[in-house]
Amino acid sequence: MQDRIRITCSRQNLQQVRDFVRGFLVSAQRSELVINQVVLAVDEVVANFIIHANGEDATQFLDLLLVLAGHNLDIEIEDHGSTLFLPAGKVANPDLRAYIQQGRKGGMGMALVSRIMDQVEFFERNSHTVCHLSKTLP
Amino acid sequence: MKVTAQPADSTLTLILDGELDASSAVVLDTELNKPELLKYKKVLIDCQRLSYISSAGLGVFISHLQRLQDANVKLVFFNMQEKVFNVFEILGLDSLMNIVPTQEAALAA
Numbered sequence: 001m002q003d004r005i006r007i008t009c010s011r012q013n014l015q016q017v018r019d020f021v022r023g024f025l026v027s028a029q030r031s032e033l034v035i036n037q038v039v040l041a042v043d044e045v046v047a048n049f050i051i052h053a054n055g056e057d058a059t060q061f062l063d064l065l066l067v068l069a070g071h072n073l074d075i076e077i078e079d080h081g082s083t084l085f086l087p088a089g090k091v092a093n094p095d096l097r098a099y100i101q102q103g104r105k106g107g108m109g110m111a112l113v114s115r116i117m118d119q120v121e122f123f124e125r126n127s128h129t130v131c132h133l134s135k136t137l138p
Numbered sequence: 139m140k141v142t143a144q145p146a147d148s149t150l151t152l153i154l155d156g157e158l159d160a161s162s163a164v165v166l167d168t169e170l171n172k173p174e175l176l177k178y179k180k181v182l183i184d185c186q187r188l189s190y191i192s193s194a195g196l197g198v199f200i201s202h203l204q205r206l207q208d209a210n211v212k213l214v215f216f217n218m219q220e221k222v223f224n225v226f227e228i229l230g231l232d233s234l235m236n237i238v239p240t241q242e243a244a245l246a247a
Contacts, residue, residue, distance in 0.1 A: 036221040105197035
């Protein structure tokens with residue numbers, strides 16, 4: 001099964017993205033915990049694209065594709081903005097004690113994505129940034 | 139995301155209702171940034187109706203934790219749904235934050 005959605009680059013659309021991923025995985029009869037983890041991973045990547053890659057420019061848009069074949073979930077998020085955004089896929093563990101001491105707000109999103117998904121990669125295609133996430137679902 | 143503040147003596151309870159993400163985290167940040175927060179001994183976070191949290195939501199709590207600790211204000215979470223607790227667990231924040239099952243336990247913490 002597969003489904004796709006296009007959103008503009010406004011953080012107001014994060015709810016729509018989460019509802020879309022939830023709806024897809026609920027129909028695939030996955031547990032609430034697994035669904036929430038995948039929703040979180042997608043939300044984090046999409047938020048990064050919206051805020052950091054596109055500066056919340058609502059004239060820009062993202063395409064999100066979900067494909068589930070058996071237990072294998074593949075997710076592709078394509079940023080149609082003109083700025084390439086290629087962060088490291090798998091990231092090191094954040095030093096949370098230091099974050100607390102520093103009063104730091106950011107820097108945990110991609111760590112969450114790395115821990116939830118089996119594979120995380122960012123690459124360039126047709127001058128656009130694409131993020132591919134995959135996970136074997138229980 | 140709706141945040142309702144319930145003051146009672148030396149304790150302030152913040153009741154969270156909804157999804158805490160990069161769009162809504164500013165609502166909670168505004169609440170936790172209020173100077174009067176530091177006059178309480180405890181700030182309890184009622185998570186019963188918190189149905190989702192992203193790194194932006196976690197970041198709000200992390201960014202205020204040291205300030206509260208420096209002012210001897212305890213931050214305690216209670217009534218957390220399993221899927222929300224799981225997000226704290228994934229990062230290891232469950233061992234750095236005070237998370238208890240019930241309001242009674244939060245008041246006693």
